[in-house]
Amino acid sequence: MLRWLDVVTFARYGNPEPPRRVEKSAAEWAQLLPPEQFRVLREQATEPPYRNAYCRAYEPGEYVCAGCGSLLFSAATKYHAISGWPSFTQPAHKNAIWYRFDHSHHMQRVEVRCNVCQGHLGHVFADGPAPGGLRYCINSASLRLVAPEQEDAKSAVSLGVDSVPPQSE
Numbered sequence: 001m002l003r004w005l006d007v008v009t010f011a012r013y014g015n016p017e018p019p020r021r022v023e024k025s026a027a028e029w030a031q032l033l034p035p036e037q038f039r040v041l042r043e044q045a046t047e048p049p050y051r052n053a054y055c056r057a058y059e060p061g062e063y064v065c066a067g068c069g070s071l072l073f074s075a076a077t078k079y080h081a082i083s084g085w086p087s088f089t090q091p092a093h094k095n096a097i098w099y100r101f102d103h104s105h106h107m108q109r110v111e112v113r114c115n116v117c118q119g120h121l122g123h124v125f126a127d128g129p130a131p132g133g134l135r136y137c138i139n140s141a142s143l144r145l146v147a148p149e150q151e152d153a154k155s156a157v158s159l160g161v162d163s164v165p166p167q168s169e
């Protein structure tokens with residue numbers, strides 16, 4: 001479980017190695033992404049509070065990066081923070097997220113990005129619920145919710161049949 005000290009250590013001394021890297025030019029991203037997602041992921045824009053896709057979504061599943069498809073958060077860690085944006089207590093993996101001190105807008109914050117494609121996600125704060133105490137405040141436009149596998153696929157897994165990884169491009 002990550003805590004605030006881990007977040008500060010990553011931002012100050014260096015982030016964990018991502019499982020892979022996706023690097024594209026701004027022009028390539030602009031062709032791939034709808035305008036709203038491009039503004040948030042590649043230009044650090046913030047979408048309006050409450051009027052966004054996943055603010056009040058609590059369906060099970062996994063949230064992947066809207067840019068590169070990498071797994072970022074499990075819906076099981078999503079909670080109601082009354083902030084107006086999707087909020088999570090922990091990333092899906094320790095190396096899923098990239099951290100940076102952000103002093104813009106006269107605030108002291110820690111920006112979070114997808115560790116694979118460097119897409120802007122939002123910010124992480126130290127006022128989350130116990131035991132980890134983290135609140136990842138994330139733009140819906142940076143995320144895509146992937147529903148859990150169908151029951152058939154689950155029974156196939158239990159029978160030892162190879163399953164399709166949850167990540168997709």
Ligand SMILES: [Zn+2]
Pocket residue numbers: 065066067068069070114115116117118119
């Ligand atoms: Zn990504």
